[in-house]
Amino acid sequence: MLLASQAISKEIGLSNLLEALMEIVIKNAGAQRGCILMTSKTNLLVEGEYRPKEDKITVAVHDRTRYDHLPYAILKQVEESRESVIYNDAFSETPFVNEPYIVKHRPKSMVCMPLINQNKTIAVIYLENNLVTGVFTKERMKIINLLSREMVFSLENATLYSELERSEEKYRELVNNMQDGIFITQDQICRYVNEALAQMLGYETEEMVGQPFEQFVSLPEREKVTHYYTRRMEGKQAPFEYETKLMHKDQVREVIVIHKVTRINYMNRPAIQGTVKDITERKKAEQELLRHKEHLEELVAERTRELELNNEELNKYIELIEQISITDELTGLYNRRYFNKLFLEEVEKAAANKRHLTYLMLDIDYFKKYNDTYGHYEGDSVLRRVGTLLQELAARANGYAFRLGGEEFGIVVSGFTPRQSREYAESIRRSIADLRIEHALSTDYGIITVSIGVAAVYVDNVREEDIYKLGDDALYQSKAQGRNCVTMFQ
Structure with a gap:
């Protein structure tokens, strides 16, 4: 079980993780059937059932709205109250005797418990055994609790990774839809500016044409940009593409751009043609993505530490159970x-x-x-x-x-x-x-x-x-x- 829990802690595929967790919980708790109902971040519901004829546990994952074959009233009460219920003989002990699921299936041993993290119900776990009463002993509940904690941490890790993937896709789409600005300078004066560049910097095109291009460059970047233009005009080696900053008309905002320049002939004279791709939002997105990723990595690291502590506790408890199973209670000798x-x-x-x-x-x-x-x-x-x-x-x-x-x-x-x-x-x-x-x-x-x-x-x-x-x-x-x-x- 310890090896299984260690393998689960590394799994980040949400559906596969749910299936593996459901199988392990049923196997170690002595249950015949059970489900894990997620209450936040995802609407998934995973069900598992032991089939004695095939001697295996079947697991299915689907949307949580499929309550028709589950004890809805019990799941809902535990989700809202955040209190566990355990019945040694559910059909005779539980106040839910008229609940359709109980009437139909007549379960014996039953446990339903909330999985709580940071004072919030993350999920609800339900287990039952239709053959034997009193299955869910204190020892088994201890193991269920340990596995449940590990399940919450692992699911949160998988969800965090899913969020990261969605964020990366969002920012990638943002970059692909951006428009480029185009300009031509001659004698370091703007001779042509397209609408995209003018709008990028908050000008009308007429305001930019006839002005030195360097006045639209952020002051700390002017010397570098002018130096590259001069070398390009002289036919000397200079970067074809580089990142720089242009200044918005309001003189407050800086526009981060990818700047491409080429030496051309314009009106029969040498000139520079440049294209400008506004990457300001991309840079912000990258910074936000980096911040978000660092935050997620911190959360994952925190969950990993918690999982390690949980595994240590689980290992100690398994060792204790093994020691108890081979020791005579009265004398302390081997039995x-x-x-x-x-x-x-x-x-x-x-x-x-x-x-x-x-x-x-x-x-x-x-x-x-x-x-x-x-x-x-x-x-x-x-x-x-x-x-x-x-x-x-x-x-x-x-x-x-x-x-x-x-x-x-x-x-x-x-x-x-x-x-x-x-x-x-x-x-x-x-x-x-x-x-x-x-x-x-x-x-x-x-x-x-x-x-x-x-x-x-x-x-x-x-x-x-x-x-x-x-x-x-x-x-x-x-x-x-x-x-x-x-x-x-x-």
Whole structure:
């Protein structure tokens, strides 16, 4: 899911982004069907539905006005109130029981929530499951919230890029529709000026003809323009086209132009013919576009930073969920589920590296009697203390400690010889006895003790179930011999 979210954050195509987000939200939330309804900047509506026969999620994007097959009343309320609604059994719990969509589809689990950014509702997300009640748990809602935040940021980025493309097209069209001015100068005096140039500078053509052309050039540009004209008249190298500024008649405004000059014969004498393209609006547009682009880039950078923080939070939460799924809640040790996975891996490693593997099974002696005598609260306390000690002793041996169930524990260590395995097991037995936890009904000892079965094997074509059974048989033997002892099978 993390890889998917990272890929989505780079997508700027709005429709593709919506489709990808809808598929990921449905997959990770446990929903069968859902939609994302945009409420600003775009009228798009994306829908997704899981089809079990095909084992895939189909997604469609269309205009948001297609409410006919959606829970319109619920979507509208959440959009306006900006408050989420969650129902474990929507058909029986929701106040919208008479809503046509609810009556027709009879959804069970349902959640509808606003996506809010800068105190505005950006979109509304709706998810449902028609088969199971109570699907949208706190854990899944946490993931939905994280994905929803990422969705808002990604959609805003895509929208910003769309705005940028539209702006560029607008300014491009503006430039293409501009008209050029034309003039002829001779002896640096204007001999001809067309209407377009006169209008460009706020004059009548008659006002410009007969005047030195330099007086229509912005003062800081006059020396450059005159120098280029002189070189062109002398047949020397000079720019054919360059940008300069002309002065409007009001002596306030400057007109930015692309100036092209050519040496010609006019009335049988050398002259300069020039064309002038007014790019003032284009320059303003470019400046505005640059400002707009910089602003958009700032927004994109800000959203990217938020996405990175969101990904970090999502990653931490996924790691937390994974840790919870493999940890025994009471003792903090690895649970039976993780034991089944890790035990197989350790057996395969030992076989590949031609090493010994030691598997210890421990059982707290007379623990049922302890619970009956001291109560389950004290019994849980014993399990925690024993678990903490086993965790420490396993870590010292670079091994792993597990709670296999009830009062039964396991430890897996690699690299010990049979002799070292027995010594290690004895040290564990003594350490637990040294806790001196009172147990009045423990025969002969009066304290909490453990029986330990040890399987110490050189792994070579030995299956993990055989090693497990060896440890289990050894534990049974320890109990048969009076408990509080170690039995090792090889």
